[in-house]
Amino acid sequence: xxxxxxxxxxxxxxxxxxxxxxxxxxxxxxxxxxxxxxxxxxxxxxxxxxxxxxxxxxxxxxxxxxxxxxxxxxxxxxxxxxxxxxxxxxxxxxxxxxxxxxxxxxxxxxxxxxxxxxxxxxxxxxxxxxxxxxxxxxxxxxxxxxxxxxxxxxxxxxxxxxxxxxxxxxxxxxxxxxxxxxxxxxxxxxxxxxxxxxxxxxxxxxxxxxxxxxxxxxxxxxxxxxxxxxxxxxxxxxxxxxxxxxxxxxxxxxxxxxxxxxxxxxxxxxxxxxxxxxxxxxxxxxxxxxxxxxxxxxxxxxxxxxxxxxxxxxxxxxxxxxxxxxxxxxxxxxxxxxxxxxxxxxxxxxxxxxxxxxxxxxxxxxxxxxxxxxxxxxxxxxxxxxxxxxxxxxxxxxxxxxxxxxxxxxxxxxxxxxxxxxxxxxxxxxxxxxxxxxxxxxxxxxxxxxxxxxxxxxxxxxxxxxxxxxxxxxxxxxxxxxxxxxxxxxxxxxxxxxxxxxxxxxxxxxxxxxxxxxxxxxxxxxxxxxxxxxxxxxxxxxxxxxxxxxxxxxxxxxxxxxxxxxxxxxxxxxxxxxxxxxxxxxxxxxxxxxxxxxxxxxxxxxxxxxxxxxxxxxxxxxxxxxxxxxxxxxxxxxxxxxxxxxxxxxxxxxxxxxxxxxxxxxxxxxxxxxxxxxxxxxxxxxxxxxxxxxxxxxxxxxxxxxxxxxxxxxxxxxxxxxxxxxxxxxxxxxxxxxxxxxxxxxxxxxxxxxxxxxxxxxxxxxxxxxxxxxxxxxxxxxxxxxxxxxxxxxxxxxxxxxxxxxxxxxxxxxxxxxxxxxxxxxxxxxxxxxxxxxxxxxxxxxxxxxxxxxxxxxxxxxxxxxxxxxxxxxxxxxxxxxxxxxxxxxxxxxxxxxxxx
Numbered sequence: 001x002x003x004x005x006x007x008x009x010x011x012x013x014x015x016x017x018x019x020x021x022x023x024x025x026x027x028x029x030x031x032x033x034x035x036x037x038x039x040x041x042x043x044x045x046x047x048x049x050x051x052x053x054x055x056x057x058x059x060x061x062x063x064x065x066x067x068x069x070x071x072x073x074x075x076x077x078x079x080x081x082x083x084x085x086x087x088x089x090x091x092x093x094x095x096x097x098x099x100x101x102x103x104x105x106x107x108x109x110x111x112x113x114x115x116x117x118x119x120x121x122x123x124x125x126x127x128x129x130x131x132x133x134x135x136x137x138x139x140x141x142x143x144x145x146x147x148x149x150x151x152x153x154x155x156x157x158x159x160x161x162x163x164x165x166x167x168x169x170x171x172x173x174x175x176x177x178x179x180x181x182x183x184x185x186x187x188x189x190x191x192x193x194x195x196x197x198x199x200x201x202x203x204x205x206x207x208x209x210x211x212x213x214x215x216x217x218x219x220x221x222x223x224x225x226x227x228x229x230x231x232x233x234x235x236x237x238x239x240x241x242x243x244x245x246x247x248x249x250x251x252x253x254x255x256x257x258x259x260x261x262x263x264x265x266x267x268x269x270x271x272x273x274x275x276x277x278x279x280x281x282x283x284x285x286x287x288x289x290x291x292x293x294x295x296x297x298x299x300x301x302x303x304x305x306x307x308x309x310x311x312x313x314x315x316x317x318x319x320x321x322x323x324x325x326x327x328x329x330x331x332x333x334x335x336x337x338x339x340x341x342x343x344x345x346x347x348x349x350x351x352x353x354x355x356x357x358x359x360x361x362x363x364x365x366x367x368x369x370x371x372x373x374x375x376x377x378x379x380x381x382x383x384x385x386x387x388x389x390x391x392x393x394x395x396x397x398x399x400x401x402x403x404x405x406x407x408x409x410x411x412x413x414x415x416x417x418x419x420x421x422x423x424x425x426x427x428x429x430x431x432x433x434x435x436x437x438x439x440x441x442x443x444x445x446x447x448x449x450x451x452x453x454x455x456x457x458x459x460x461x462x463x464x465x466x467x468x469x470x471x472x473x474x475x476x477x478x479x480x481x482x483x484x485x486x487x488x489x490x491x492x493x494x495x496x497x498x499x500x501x502x503x504x505x506x507x508x509x510x511x512x513x514x515x516x517x518x519x520x521x522x523x524x525x526x527x528x529x530x531x532x533x534x535x536x537x538x539x540x541x542x543x544x545x546x547x548x549x550x551x552x553x554x555x556x557x558x559x560x561x562x563x564x565x566x567x568x569x570x571x572x573x574x575x576x577x578x579x580x581x582x583x584x585x586x587x588x589x590x591x592x593x594x595x596x597x598x599x600x601x602x603x604x605x606x607x608x609x610x611x612x613x614x615x616x617x618x619x620x621x622x623x624x625x626x627x628x629x630x631x632x633x634x635x636x637x638x639x640x641x642x643x644x645x646x647x648x649x650x651x652x653x654x655x656x657x658x659x660x661x662x663x664x665x666x667x668x669x670x671x672x673x674x675x676x677x678x679x680x681x682x683x684x685x686x687x688x689x690x691x692x693x694x695x696x697x698x699x700x701x702x703x704x705x706x707x708x709x710x711x712x713x714x715x716x717x718x719x720x721x722x723x724x725x726x727x728x729x730x731x732x733x734x735x736x737x738x739x740x741x742x743x744x745x746x747x748x749x750x751x752x753x754x755x756x757x758x759x760x761x762x763x764x765x766x767x768x769x770x771x772x773x774x775x776x777x778x779x780x781x782x783x784x785x786x787x788x789x790x791x792x793x794x795x796x797x798x799x800x801x802x803x804x805x806x807x808x809x810x811x812x813x814x815x816x817x818x819x820x821x822x823x824x825x826x827x828x829x830x831x832x833x834x835x836x837x838x839x840x841x842x843x844x845x846x847x848x849x850x851x852x853x854x855x856x857x858x859x860x861x862x863x864x865x866x867x868x869x870x871x872x873x874x875x876x877x878x879x880x881x882x883x884x885x886x887x888x889x890x891x892x893x894x895x896x897x898x899x900x901x
Contacts, residue, residue: 004298008049009102015042016098019091023084030079040069046094057107058097064119065090071123086122090115234285234324241274241281242572246591248274249569253594275570289367289376290318292331296338300363303342310349310360311342317367322374326468330376333441337378337464338363340438345382345462355459357381370493373587373604379463385414385456393422414456418442467604477600479566479592480549483535486598487562488571488590489549493603495557497565498548508544508561509657514719516657517548517559523651523720524550526559527606533585551603558607573600636742637701638718642687646747648740649712651720653752655704658711659697676702676709682759683711686750687735690715703756710759719743737787753792778895779803779822783813783840784829784858789881793827802891809833810840817850825895826850827887828875830859830866838873845874854894858887 022039026032047062065087071077093112100108248271255267293315304311346352346361353359366377391405394416405413416422420439445452450468477488500506500517508526509516515526526548530536548559571590576599580586584605591597635651658676665672665683672683672692683700685692692698692713700711721743729739737749780802784790790806797804805823807813809832826844830837837857844850854876859866870878877890 004053004295005101005105007294008053009098012046012049012094012098015046016091016095018042020088023087023091026079027081027084033073036069036073036079040066040073043069055101055107057110057112058094058101060116061090061093061097061112064116064123065094067123068119077123077125083122086115086118090119229284234281237281238285241278244274245278245570245572249592250595253592278570285323286321287324287327288318289320289322289327289374290315292327292334293318293365296335296365299335300338300342303339307343308348309342309346311346312360312362313338313365314362315365317365320367320369320374322468326374329444330466330468333444333466334365334376334378336438336441338365341378341380341382341462345380345384347383351383355383370604373602374468376466376468377463378466379461381461384458384460384462385417385454387413387456387458390414390416390422394419397422411455414454417454418452476568477571477590478549478568479598480529480547480560480562481564481566482533482562483530485533485535486566486592486596487529488569488598488600489551489560490587490600490603491568493551495550495552498550498559500544500546500548500561502544506548508542508546515542515561516720518656519550519559523654523657524557524559525720526561528561529601529606530563532606551606560601560606571600636721636723638721638742638747639686639699639701639714640716640718641685641714642690646718646742646745647686647714647736647750648742648747649701649750649752653703654701655709656702657717658700658702660700660711662693662695662698665692665698672713674711676711679709681709681711683713684755684758686712686714686755703752708760710756712755751792753794778824778891779805780891781805781807781813781816781823781826783807783810783826783832783837785809785832786829789829793887797891810835810837810843813840814843817844817848820849822849823853824898825891826853826855827858828855829881830857830870838869841870841873841875854898856887856890856894 019039019042022035022042025035026039029035043062043066047059047066050056050059050062068077068083068087072079072083077083093115097107100106251263251267252271255261255263296315297313300311300313303309341363342361346363347355347357349359352361362381364377364379366375366379368375387410390413394400394413395402395405399416399419399422400408417438418441422439442452445466445468450466452464452466454462454464456462476491478491478494480487480489498506498517498519500508506517506519509518509523515528516523517526518524528542530540531538531542543561543563546561546563547565548561549565550557550559569592571592573588574590576583576586576588585602586599586605587602588600589597590600636648637651637654637657638646638648641647660674660676665674667673668680673680674683675681681702683692683698686701690713699714699717701714701717703710703712723742735751735754737751739746740749741747778801780797782790782793782797782804784793784806785808787808790808794804794806805816805821807816810828811834813826813828828837828840832840835843837859841855841857844853844855855874857870857875857878858881859878867878876894879887879890
């Protein structure tokens with residue numbers, strides 16, 4: 001059932017319950033203006049919502065009833081018994097329609113012309129004729145709500161199951177003796193109050209066929225499983241539970257010091273009860289963010305018609321839970337930003353066709369937990385911000401001078417859209433252009449301690465990112481120490497702990513004076529917490545032995561070096577003081593069991609210090625923001641060799657970084673070699689103009705496969721960056737694939753396979769010795785949009801005995817099929833522009849001469865869902881990119897199976 005319809009049914013059922021009770025009150029006290037106004041408001045709300053959802057039959061009945069109530073409220077008509085009876089009859093008609101609507105999601109066929117005519121006659125002062133059916137004289141029935149779908153809780157509401165589980169409520173002896181009543185909703189409580197007192201005998205009421213239909217259902221009113229609770233009450237409960245947790249922690253620490261005592265058992269039970277109570281109360285405050293998104297599809301749909309644009313709204317992470325109060329506060333900002341993306345961001349279908357895009361623009365909402373925060377992203381694939389127009393507006397509004405604007409980066413200029421009164425819209429519309437909006441959005445976000453930022457790429461789109469910190473929550477944290485000070489690290493961002501020593505495989509190295517640690521053949525950037533927090537003098541020597549907390553922020557992993565690691569502990573997160581609010585390294589503070597106050601570290605802020613996770617330039621622009629919109633980024637090692645030209649190699653291919661003393665380098669068959677880890681390792685110069693150093697240490701990039709290793713001698717290791725490897729210019733000289741823009745600079749992309757075969761001419765052949773056991777020269781089609789990967793995998797397959805043909809995309813591959821070319825096997829990438837690998841496989845399997853040709857998928861996406869989809873579209877196997885051994889084995893097994901067949 002549509003979420004909007006379900007919410008309407010739930011709210012309308014509640015409103016009708018209240019109307020039933022209030023009308024009885026009005027009949028008893030016709031001069032009660034407050035009751036009359038409340039009835040009118042509720043019926044008016046029902047009518048307005050019906051019109052919004054396109055429910056004409058309901059709207060007509062509600063509108064006619066509203067006209068009569070309006071006459072009552074204006075004093076133009078007296079509240080009589082007959083008039084009240086007619087209003088109740090109209091309410092019964094609405095209930096009957098709602099019942100069918102809840103079961104079928106459509107209004108029932110038929111008309112309510114008779115009762116509408118009687119209501120109109122009453123409103124106009126004409127005599128209202130009796131209903132066609134013979135009236136049935138009966139007392140006013142107890143209000144019965146229609147059958148409704150499962151209850152959707154609104155902000156400020158919690159289920160009784162949650163509260164009962166949290167508090168284990170039970171009536172006390174006095175309540176039991178008095179016959180305790182079950183918990184009731186507000187409507188039920190009000191109704192019970194009316195029923196239990198002794199009202200004067202009610203006059204006979206005429207019942208319509210709608211009332212008769214409403215009888216006999218016997219269902220309990222919807223809402224008897226929920227209780228409306230004030231958010232303030234929930235906040236008070238959370239505060240008290242937080243204090244209880246702190247007291248529990250203090251008691252636990254006292255008992256640990258005392259050893260095993262008679263208090264150990266009761267305290268353990270108290271700790272368990274506290275944890276369960278904490279979990280229950282936390283649940284009452286949390287709500288999926290999808291509830292705030294529920295109305296956005298309808299809004300986007302209406303905007304697409306109004307703006308004459310094709311818009312696809314995608315929502316990821318709707319199940320992400322956040323505090324109810326926060327949810328309410330971000331609803332309006334989210335709605336405004338989605339409307340902005342539709343109006344400003346996305347182009348018209350004609351403009352998108354001219355730009356080579358699909359006619360349908362995409363708006364993506366994404367929410368996820370990260371480092372103790374909630375991250376919400378609103379992204380579109382539209383035109384991006386018009387930075388030239390923003391500069392003009394900024395200058396004309398006197399917000400900055402022309403000289404200042406010239407010195408500003410694009411990121412700094414883009415942030416002017418958060419300035420009050422600044423709008424780049426050409427005209428004022430019902431959607432935007434009044435110069436208000438984004439400044440209000442930022443103000444509302446900052447009110448709850450959050451931040452908002454944006455990244456834009458002309459022609460590619462714009463992404464807004466909202467970061468909402470936890471203002472009050474209980475989380476599990478790792479307590480650490482550095483320079484004698486203790487800190488808490490939220491466990492949600494901790495991957496593992498590593499002990500680094502000079503003699504272990506986890507030793508701290510340096511690249512261009514940047515500390516790193518190698519963890520399972522991957523280099524992780526490090527930050528020394530004592531240095532970052534300036535707890536030690538700058539000249540202090542870094543320790544060689546330390547504990548490393550491996551933390552993860554998004555897709556990035558880095559290490560935090562600390563002196564000691566204590567136990568994990570549940571902590572109460574308190575907001576930081578105002579003076580520290582702008583310090584990105586802290587997300588809050590807490591009180592430990594011994595009463596000491598410590599700061600809670602923010603992994604997101606620490607990630608900025610590594611220069612990798614969210615690398616920022618001096619102008620504050622996030623480099624990764626742009627590359628993330630262009631495609632998947634990869635880790636690249638940047639170095640120089642034989643000149644000033646920058647060169648890059650994928651970090652995933654690098655086994656180690658070494659600095660070898662030149663006096664250890666020997667000569668064998670005229671080539672430099674070094675004794676490395678018990679074996680001889682050839683050293684190859686990375687450039688024809690490069691010469692080995694004559695003294696000191698020689699930087700070497702080590703590539704290893706099994707027992708073999710090769711050292712690539714370079715002049716200088718520059719950095720490790722995250723960027724998309726997109727080769728724009730092909731290279732003519734050996735050893736280079738081409739040139740790409742990496743981290744904003746032209747960089748030569750190294751052909752690693754060229755140097756590997758210089759060190760060992762059989763480097764690839766030895767790994768493929770068992771691959772092809774037949775003399776047949778199998779033909780393989782390799783389809784991949786990455787020139788780098790094609791150039792990397794081509795020598796591997798060639799030296800293994802395969803005849804390889806490459807295609808840069810699926811369309812080019814299908815063109816080969818149309819030309820009559822056949823292959824024994826097809827290797828296809830999944831992530832390709834235009835037609836992706838899944839669509840390509842479906843096309844091949846659907847028709848043509850390749851229908852029986854086996855296809856193997858190559859992708860970095862290796863989740864079970866990807867495997868399942870691959871099998872569904874006809875892939876014979878699914879191999880992860882970079883798994884050379886797995887690829888060769890898959891080729892062997894697949895081709896042997898085909899040969900046997």
